[in-house]
Amino acid sequence: MSDSPLSAARVPSAGFSLFHYASPQTFFPLAGKLLWPCWIAALLLTVAGLYTAFFVAPTDATQGDSYRIIFIHVPAAWMSMVIYMAMAFWCAVGLVFNTRLSFMMSSALAPTGALWAFIALWTGALWGKPTWGTYWVWDARLTSELILFFLYCGYMALQAAIDDPRRADRAGALIAIVGAINVPIIYFSVKWWNTLHQGSSVSMTQSPTMATTMLTGMLLMALAAWAYTIGVALVRVRAIMIERERHTDWVRQLSQAGSNGDMNA
């Protein structure tokens, strides 16, 4: 991977239709348009998900109502893994095609990924206490998820520690791509090792109606988490675009439009 000169970052990648939205000035307004659909979807899915979680899904025969943590725990754990893979993907794209937007996408995803990883660990601990009798155990699933949380933190800390954004991007990309090996380890940990953490799902086999409503609630909450994540990452990537490119013409025009009262610009 040869280091490109800094000036390359300033050359807009116009001309390639495939990469049309790969340049910040074209992606910025698109991201802005996508925000409201994301927020509305997140809100509606959360309301539907919570209603299903608490009022439709019945009490579990073996775990009682403690199992209702699943409606946050599983979507959070899924998101923490999906976001890490997305980060690694964008970093790889950035290294290969040298597109500056890819690295911004990766940076924009990291805090939200860390948030979900923390929530997965937190809710897992609160679920572990009533079901296993302990908040924490060093088993493969829990430990690898904790490592995922540290990888997110490490990525953000490294990026924050390096002043030159180009170098920060490349250093961060190394963590993101090498750390991606941890994601399949988390996923398969319950198969590869004897873990206290259960396999796929909680007593979904009890009765078909039960399985359906519990699963529906979980999927609704997972979709809500997707919508929220996309929305919040889009806001952050827009902020990063302005922060990094505020001395370029397209941000100048944006600021001018903003001072004329057009905040959607």
Added chain:
Amino acid sequence: MNWESAGQFWAMGGYGFFVWSSYAVTAALVAAELVAVSRRMRRARALAARDLALERMDASKRGRA
């Protein structure tokens, strides 16, 4: 319907502490992230607007000189 009263709902079959701590912390963190990210956006816009104003001031000074 799973609950016969609000009290029963909040008790969560005796697991209220675990269930509600999970949901409350998640809600608080999501809210905090939304506040943080909108603040970051506002700060970025302000920074860009300030830089633009400074550039214009420089340009007009140079124009007069």
